[in-house]
Amino acid sequence: MPMADIRTGAGNVDYLDLGPVRVSTTPRTPDPGPDRYQLALVTGGLVLCDTSHPYEPGATPPRTVVLQLPRTALPFRPERVDRLLAQRIPATRGTGAALAQFLGSIGAHAHGCGERELARLGSAALGLATACLAERLDVYDDLPAEAREEALLRQIDTYIEHNLGDPELTPGAVAARHHISLRRLHLLFQDRPAGVAATIRGRRLAGARADLLRSGPRARPVHSIASRWGFSSTAVFTRAFRRAYGTSPTELRRKRVARKVNDPCAQRTFLRPAPA
Numbered sequence: 001m002p003m004a005d006i007r008t009g010a011g012n013v014d015y016l017d018l019g020p021v022r023v024s025t026t027p028r029t030p031d032p033g034p035d036r037y038q039l040a041l042v043t044g045g046l047v048l049c050d051t052s053h054p055y056e057p058g059a060t061p062p063r064t065v066v067l068q069l070p071r072t073a074l075p076f077r078p079e080r081v082d083r084l085l086a087q088r089i090p091a092t093r094g095t096g097a098a099l100a101q102f103l104g105s106i107g108a109h110a111h112g113c114g115e116r117e118l119a120r121l122g123s124a125a126l127g128l129a130t131a132c133l134a135e136r137l138d139v140y141d142d143l144p145a146e147a148r149e150e151a152l153l154r155q156i157d158t159y160i161e162h163n164l165g166d167p168e169l170t171p172g173a174v175a176a177r178h179h180i181s182l183r184r185l186h187l188l189f190q191d192r193p194a195g196v197a198a199t200i201r202g203r204r205l206a207g208a209r210a211d212l213l214r215s216g217p218r219a220r221p222v223h224s225i226a227s228r229w230g231f232s233s234t235a236v237f238t239r240a241f242r243r244a245y246g247t248s249p250t251e252l253r254r255k256r257v258a259r260k261v262n263d264p265c266a267q268r269t270f271l272r273p274a275p276a
Contacts, residue, residue, distance in 0.1 A: 016110055018122025022068040023106055039129055041065040041103045046089040046096060065103045069129055076137065084136055095132040098155040102128055128154050153188050164204050167230045171196040204229040205244050212253050222249045
């Protein structure tokens with residue numbers, strides 16, 4: 001596997017080789033090479049650094065997410081990119097926000113991925129970084145149409161992921177938020193396994209299912225899970241869940257609890273006699 005330590009508990013990445021790019025949680029990785037840029041995710045945005053310059057320990061926090069990308073992977077002249085060195089790139093909107101959110105969750109995305117999937121994550125990170133820097137250099141419109149569409153699609157993905165709990169999240173709302181027509185939005189999704197509405201519904205249901213499988217004192221009731229994931233009512237949620245998984249939310253949770261109770265390991269834990 002092309003990875004050196006993924007902390008699966010908190011989703012933190014120590015070091016990942018994603019094909020065209022690398023991701024780490026420290027500003028320096030083994031042999032970073034002199035011909036790489038580093039985009040560090042810091043409070044309030046991103047900061048671009050250059051591995052050919054001496055590293056100053058105080059330049060970025062000691063533990064943050066750093067995207068390393070080869071100079072040759074960017075379609076810009078190095079002297080133009082160098083103008084952005086040490087500048088704070090806002091991460092509150094547009095490609096900066098999409099890239100920051102992508103990097104912030106890369107540990108969770110990468111956990112369990114095979115080499116091909118990791119390479120796709122690397123391509124996505126490189127595409128977002130390219131679009132982000134192009135926007136800062138005011139040459140975004142000069143990017144190839146394919147690169148601009150990929151960056152837009154990644155922004156849309158990020159927007160959907162972070163607004164699943166909003167019951168008003170619809171294809172129309174997504175299109176309006178990104179200043180494109182509904183037709184163009186559907187065209188962006190035409191090569192994907194699911195359309196926009198199905199993607200939103202599928203991600204909501206997957207999140208809800210993960211919540212249902214959690215047990216213990218912090219387990220949410222079904223109606224709360226439905227509301228959390230943007231379903232207009234428990235009845236709507238239950239119908240959609242049954243269509244997707246062949247069982248109701250309540251039945252899934254009941255089976256989960258029954259399996260835990262009947263698990264020999266769980267029985268040994270529950271039935272262990274109290275010390276004398």
